[in-house]
Amino acid sequence: MATSSPRYRQIEEYLLDRITRGDYPVHHQIPPEEQLARDFGVSRMTANKAIRELVHQGYLVRQPGLGTFVTDRKAESSLLDVHNIAEEVRARGHAYTCDVIRCEAIQADDEVALRLGVRLDAQVFHTVLAHREDGRPIQLENRYVNPRWVPDYLATDFSRHTPNEVLVAACPISNIEHIVEAVTADPQTAAWLEIDTRLPCLRMTRRTWSGDHLISYARLTHPGDRYKLRSSLSKSSSP
Incomplete structure (x- = not known):
């Protein structure tokens, strides 16, 4: 029986898909954790984990007090x-x-x-x-x-x-x-x-x-x- 991917992975894949398709271009601000948590029916901690993974991979950057933005991936x-x-x-x-x-x-x-x-x-x-x-x-x-x-x-x-x-x-x-x-x-x-x-x-x-x-x-x-x-x-x- 196939198992579904972790919930944070679903958010991560959703954001990455929007980035790679150009829906979220460089310097675009992604939805805040609270909104992602509501949209996917998960805790804010789960949404935060998905964002942290993409920050670590270089797709996103956090700007304290402003939000999280798509990077240029240099x-x-x-x-x-x-x-x-x-x-x-x-x-x-x-x-x-x-x-x-x-x-x-x-x-x-x-x-x-x-x-x-x-x-x-x-x-x-x-x-x-x-x-x-x-x-x-x-x-x-x-x-x-x-x-x-x-x-x-x-x-x-x-x-x-x-x-x-x-x-x-x-x-x-x-x-x-x-x-x-x-x-x-x-x-x-x-x-x-x-x-x-x-x-x-x-x-x-x-x-x-x-x-x-x-x-x-x-x-x-x-x-x-x-x-x-x-x-x-x-x-x-x-x-």
């Missing part, structure tokens, strides 16, 4: 943490793929030597990857790694494992540095991201440490119309 990353981009994409219910553009050992130029804390012309590992969500590039990752701390880095099959997975497994990350700026893409970057050179991009420069060891320096470029960065801080109860 890919999103936290500025305060380092996450596996493949997991982020799959958590949104989308397909993740990756183009491996460069995977090589090179000599560090002035910038890389300075950023990675190695000697000029020292050997470093270099990868360039285009991360895709449902087939569309959302991030170009240009990364340099100190071979001393991750000697097997270039042996990785990056079509199956992200650099984040490799680095975390080899050297648990203890500290990160992020610098974010608006940039325009050069022709090669635009080609890899499949965008027009006039489209603004977000570029995050990230350095990661494991203990006292500076292990990686990366430039992460995102098309401005496909990606957003998020920062969230909790207030401490202490003065």
